[in-house]
Amino acid sequence: MRLIGVGVGPGDPELATVKAVRVLATAGRVFVPVLDHRDTGRAEATVRAHAAHERIERLVFALNEREDRQRRERYWDAAGARVAGWLxxxxxxxxxxxxxxxxVYxxxxxxxxxxxALLPQVRVDxxxxxxxxxxxxxxxGTPxxxxxxxxxxxxLARGVDGLAEALRGDGTVVVYKGGRHLQQVADTVHAAGRAGVYGEHLGLAAQRVEPLSDMEGAAPYLATVIVPAHRDRRGGKL
Structure with a gap:
């Protein structure tokens, strides 16, 4: 019995690795996380380019739940029991x-x-x-x-705490899950005298990449922001 977690990239089926494609094509069952059993999630949309559809099974998770731990854990338990049962x-x-x-998150x-916990003998990769x-x-085009x-x-799903401190350093700062707080993120980056680049729906037809300073309002939950390190000359950080 073997369970393999397969990273399929941000959404573009061509960004799945050769190994990921092989595992998806040969696994007996490919489970995918969704918010609602009736919906095709982003992971499934990518998987469908590489795996027979009849081998794909949806598992419902409370993916955006941040307050109700018991609700999250009920979904974890149900999904784990289903996968363990199949194995x-x-x-x-x-x-x-x-x-x-x-x-990564x-x-x-x-x-x-x-x-x-249900199948101690299972091999996990x-x-x-x-x-x-x-x-x-x-x-x-941002290193x-x-x-x-x-x-x-x-x-930053819960707020922008910690961002100002991170921006005081000299390195690159990346923000995940900060879409609901995008204006606060932009204001904090600006106050630190730095500039960022914003991206949403990466790898998909609806991909959007803009300077952070051009963005207004809220954004999708999975939006990403890169605030590059200060660089004043080629090779200056070597």
């Missing part, structure tokens, strides 16, 4: 597809922990995927880090 019955390999990378970690910050860096620069990744 127990089949003895085969199941994949769980997640956008980005399965080890991913639902897979919670699922894997639940399945391990992951296949890394391209992250949103990498996709935005490529789309905007993420150079030389000795630090990289700080902040999830």
């Amino acid at each position: 127990r019955e089949s003895g085969g390999t199941a994949a769980f597809a997640t956008i980005g990378d399965p080890n 991913s639902t897979f970690g919670y699922l894997a922990e639940t399945v391990r 992951t296949v890394p995927g391209i992250t949103a910050m990498q996709a935005l860096a490529a789309a905007s 993420l880090v150079e030389g000795s620069e630090a990289l700080t990744l902040l999830p």
Whole structure:
């Protein structure tokens, strides 16, 4: 029995790695996270380019729940029980597809922990995927880090606390899940005397990449912002 967390990248099926495509094509079942069982999530939309549709199964998670821990855990328990049941019955390999990378702010970690508790003998592996910050860096032509620069990744679903402190450093700061607070993010970046680049729906037909200073109002939950490090000359941070 084997459970593999597969990072499928930000949304463009062509950004899935060769290994990810192989696992998706050969796994006995490919589970995908959704908010509603009736909807096709972003991970599933990518998976459908690489796996037979009859092998895809949706697992409902409270993906945007930030307050009700018991509700989140009920979904984790139900999803884990379903995956463990399939593995127990089949003895085969199941994949769980997640956008980005399965080890970066991913639902897979919670699922894997639940399945391990139910099936201690299961083997759990992951296949890394391209992250949103990498996709935005490529789309905007923005080097993420150079030389000795630090990289700080902040999830801001609960607010912009910590952003001003991070911007006082000399490295690159990346903001995830800050769409609801986009104006505060932009104001904080401006107050720090820095500039950022904004991206949403990366890798999809609706992709949008703009200077952060041009953005107004709220944005999608999975919006990404890169605030590059200060660079005054080529190789200055070596």
